[in-house]
Amino acid sequence: MSPLSDRTRLIASATRRGQGRRPVNPPVERASTMLSDRAETMRDDAEGPTYGLDGGSAARALRAALADLEGAAEAFIVPSGLAAVTVPLLALTRPGDEVITTDALYGPSRRFLARYQAARGVATRFLPADTDAESLIAAVGDRTRLVLMESPASLTFEMIDVAAVTQACRARGVLTLLDNTWGAGLGFKPLAHGVDVSIQALTKYASGHSDVLMGGIATNAPACRRAIADTIEDLGWHVSPDDAWLTLRGLRTLPLRYAEQARSGLIVSEWLQTRPEVARVLYPPLPGSVGHDLWKRDFTGAASLMGVVLKDGTEAAGQAFLDALSLFGMGYSWGGFESLITHETHQMAYRDHPQALEGELIRLHVGLEDPVDLIADLEKGFAAFNAALTLP
Numbered sequence: 001m002s003p004l005s006d007r008t009r010l011i012a013s014a015t016r017r018g019q020g021r022r023p024v025n026p027p028v029e030r031a032s033t034m035l036s037d038r039a040e041t042m043r044d045d046a047e048g049p050t051y052g053l054d055g056g057s058a059a060r061a062l063r064a065a066l067a068d069l070e071g072a073a074e075a076f077i078v079p080s081g082l083a084a085v086t087v088p089l090l091a092l093t094r095p096g097d098e099v100i101t102t103d104a105l106y107g108p109s110r111r112f113l114a115r116y117q118a119a120r121g122v123a124t125r126f127l128p129a130d131t132d133a134e135s136l137i138a139a140v141g142d143r144t145r146l147v148l149m150e151s152p153a154s155l156t157f158e159m160i161d162v163a164a165v166t167q168a169c170r171a172r173g174v175l176t177l178l179d180n181t182w183g184a185g186l187g188f189k190p191l192a193h194g195v196d197v198s199i200q201a202l203t204k205y206a207s208g209h210s211d212v213l214m215g216g217i218a219t220n221a222p223a224c225r226r227a228i229a230d231t232i233e234d235l236g237w238h239v240s241p242d243d244a245w246l247t248l249r250g251l252r253t254l255p256l257r258y259a260e261q262a263r264s265g266l267i268v269s270e271w272l273q274t275r276p277e278v279a280r281v282l283y284p285p286l287p288g289s290v291g292h293d294l295w296k297r298d299f300t301g302a303a304s305l306m307g308v309v310l311k312d313g314t315e316a317a318g319q320a321f322l323d324a325l326s327l328f329g330m331g332y333s334w335g336g337f338e339s340l341i342t343h344e345t346h347q348m349a350y351r352d353h354p355q356a357l358e359g360e361l362i363r364l365h366v367g368l369e370d371p372v373d374l375i376a377d378l379e380k381g382f383a384a385f386n387a388a389l390t391l392p
């Protein structure tokens with residue numbers, strides 16, 4: 001294990017000495033076809049990639065930096081965060097297997113399990129969103145092949161004791177996967193907590209500028225490495241050199257953006273908690289919030305994505321809140337430099353186990369703007385929300 005911090009290693013991987021005169025950043029090689037000089041070496045990987053699908057310099061540098069960040073023997077990149085979830089699920093399950101996860105799984109991951117995997121003969125049990133480690137472990141049965149976790153989970157931000165789950169699963173030969181997009185490979189290190197496959201949407205904090213879609217998959221387990229590599233090859237997934245280059249560029253400044261956004265996230269969440277219209281702020285770094293104790297125990301940093309449950313309200317009042325803002329963009333992503341907001345109450349209907357929320361559910365992503373300005377923007381949202389509720 002290197003004595004250098006993540007922040008230093010992410011930069012030092014670009015500036016390593018002893019490699020001759022070169023640009024700081026790898027070249028972008030747009031290539032489907034690679035040429036060889038001799039027929040004898042055409043199939044020889046030692047001379048570099050034999051075909052564009054193998055990935056060029058930027059992809060290889062990104063994969064190495066990601067593996068280093070995750071503490072993994074190998075990291076893979078795929079064309080979206082969703083693909084980073086679906087590839088290991090396909091690679092590591094067979095018809096007749098069962099997957100265990102919770103209701104608070106990222107919606108499209110849920111859809112893949114409920115639709116595609118079910119048609120393949122792989123069943124999924126969606127446990128209640130607030131299932132703790134003990135209940136999750138108790139649900140593992142003879143057919144359970146893997147457990148897929150998100151902690152904090154999507155939209156309602158429940159946390160789970162990951163180490164307790166991975167320890168129990170390993171003892172029973174069950175694989176564990178964690179969608180660690182919120183932890184971004186920084187705030188939480190899944191492999192160090194016993195997770196077999198660490199997944200993140202690099203689309204979010206890693207690339208960080210809302211201009212790339214990409215997923216990262218990291219693992220140490222030799223059987224998982226082989227199966228994931230084969231599945232990526234079989235499916236023909238490829239990441240463009242331009243996107244790999246942009247994501248690598250984002251990765252260099254990830255620790256600074258992540259830490260700054262966490263600072264602002266906490267300021268905004270503390271302010272939200274004081275608002276009379278707010279029933280609960282769902283943000284594990286916030287003392288008193290859901291999952292705070294586990295976050296404090298296991299995390300060394302935080303993302304700036306949170307849920308806000310309003311007291312009562314109507315769909316129209318929730319929409320009025322969003323419409324009144326000017327700094328928070330209305331858009332379905334997070335982890336970029338800009339603040340974003342979405343209205344999520346309707347998503348609760350897709351869960352197997354109904355969750356009674358006090359009122360409208362809003363998701364906020366706090367960007368790199370000044371939090372004072374963001375709070376002033378949110379004040380306008382609350383004024384519009386209150387006005388919509390008092391309309392005749």
Ligand SMILES: Cc1ncc(COP(=O)(O)O)c(C=O)c1O
Nearest residue numbers: 080081082106181201203213214
């Ligand atoms: C938790 C989580 N995982 C995965 C993804 C998928 O990432 P992408 O949009 O790159 O497919 C998202 C996207 O919002 C997400 O929130």
